[in-house]
Amino acid sequence: MLDVVLFCETLKKNGFDSFSGVPDSLLKEFCLYLKVNLPPDRNIITPNEGNAIALASGCYLATGKPSVVYMQNSGLGNCVNPLTSLADPKVYSIPILLLIGWRGEPGKKDEPQHVKQGEITMGQLDVLGIPYCVLSDDQAEADGQLEKAAGMIHESKSPYAVVIRSDTFGKYLLSKADTSVEYELTREEAIDLIVSMIDESAVFVSSTGKISRELYEIRDKYGMGHSRDFLTVGSMGHSSQIALGIALQKKNRRVVCLDGDGAFIMHMGGAGLIGNLSPENLIHIVLNNGCHESVGGQPTIGFGIDFTAIASACGYNTSARIETRKELISFLKEMKEHKGPVFLDVRVNVSSRDNLGRPRTTPIENKNDFMEFVGK
Numbered sequence: 001m002l003d004v005v006l007f008c009e010t011l012k013k014n015g016f017d018s019f020s021g022v023p024d025s026l027l028k029e030f031c032l033y034l035k036v037n038l039p040p041d042r043n044i045i046t047p048n049e050g051n052a053i054a055l056a057s058g059c060y061l062a063t064g065k066p067s068v069v070y071m072q073n074s075g076l077g078n079c080v081n082p083l084t085s086l087a088d089p090k091v092y093s094i095p096i097l098l099l100i101g102w103r104g105e106p107g108k109k110d111e112p113q114h115v116k117q118g119e120i121t122m123g124q125l126d127v128l129g130i131p132y133c134v135l136s137d138d139q140a141e142a143d144g145q146l147e148k149a150a151g152m153i154h155e156s157k158s159p160y161a162v163v164i165r166s167d168t169f170g171k172y173l174l175s176k177a178d179t180s181v182e183y184e185l186t187r188e189e190a191i192d193l194i195v196s197m198i199d200e201s202a203v204f205v206s207s208t209g210k211i212s213r214e215l216y217e218i219r220d221k222y223g224m225g226h227s228r229d230f231l232t233v234g235s236m237g238h239s240s241q242i243a244l245g246i247a248l249q250k251k252n253r254r255v256v257c258l259d260g261d262g263a264f265i266m267h268m269g270g271a272g273l274i275g276n277l278s279p280e281n282l283i284h285i286v287l288n289n290g291c292h293e294s295v296g297g298q299p300t301i302g303f304g305i306d307f308t309a310i311a312s313a314c315g316y317n318t319s320a321r322i323e324t325r326k327e328l329i330s331f332l333k334e335m336k337e338h339k340g341p342v343f344l345d346v347r348v349n350v351s352s353r354d355n356l357g358r359p360r361t362t363p364i365e366n367k368n369d370f371m372e373f374v375g376k
Ligand SMILES: Cc1ncc(C[n+]2csc(CCOP(=O)(O)OP(=O)(O)O)c2C)c(N)n1
Pocket: 022, 023, 024, 025, 072, 074, 075, 078, 207, 208, 209, 210, 211, 234, 235, 236, 259, 260, 261, 262, 263, 264, 289, 291, 292, 293, 294, 295, 300
């Protein structure tokens, strides 16, 4: 295993002192090191991975120094366009060091949403023409790889990728997510109240990470089955548009989107479409804990944005911020009086159960059950 402190020192020795990206559970220790040791303007967590490529490009234009961009391999899709039409040597030729967490590595057990991405990661880099190495877990070898990467980046003035396997980094500090108790509700309690107070005919579309896992367990607890829920286990940031697609087709059915703040911010433009198309049966709920809790608790800008003002400006007919249990209960009790689309910014604590399970159904089973329920 690599010592993340030594890894970051080697990066520094090779001239890398600016970082941006979207966190990943596989890079949790690395992200934690950056959070603890760098000033906020040297480690910028971006809404999505494409933004990080653009930010690193701006940084290079201003300083002539390449930056590091980190991401989970599922983020590669979000940066294909800026990698091919901005950083590529045939366009502006911008040197960037990519650190890519390899979820779904063939031969290793992982969740269904990572399997395909794990298989094609190297192929994607090949197609993009980005040279890469798989980071060794031997310190001396890894140092050599980083030195070589830095040399190639400087010479070619273009991106180079270091692909990182699971369990490459040893523990840094206690590496547990900061648990904040700023707000009264936990995310799980908020979901529980929403599930139990919204009419049983409503369908749910939940976002990737622990939101979907908690929703799944809550349905078990109430013996409701899982056919009302489309669990968007991958496709971070897209659940509100899936919900929109359903709401526009099934106007007599209430459609609830359970979103995360990180996911909402990742593709916030979708809010404009919801507001403009204005389906009255859509309820869009952001469970806002101000961080990416599912992958280690790295901060989002969720507490620094007035989501309700954005939703109103986009054209949602109702938008409200909920900070307490009482406020949530009273809003849900009067749900029928609120004209949709409804937007709720529900503030929740950073907390989740250690024994939280994972969906036992496959994504295809989930899709089939859901379509049958929606079709009724
Ligand atoms: C495109 C993409 N980038 C990164 C990830 C890794 N990832 C999975 S869940 C998650 C955090 C989600 O944060 P948020 O939506 O705020 O929900 P929370 O975990 O706090 O409930 C991230 C970054 C991903 N799945 N897809």
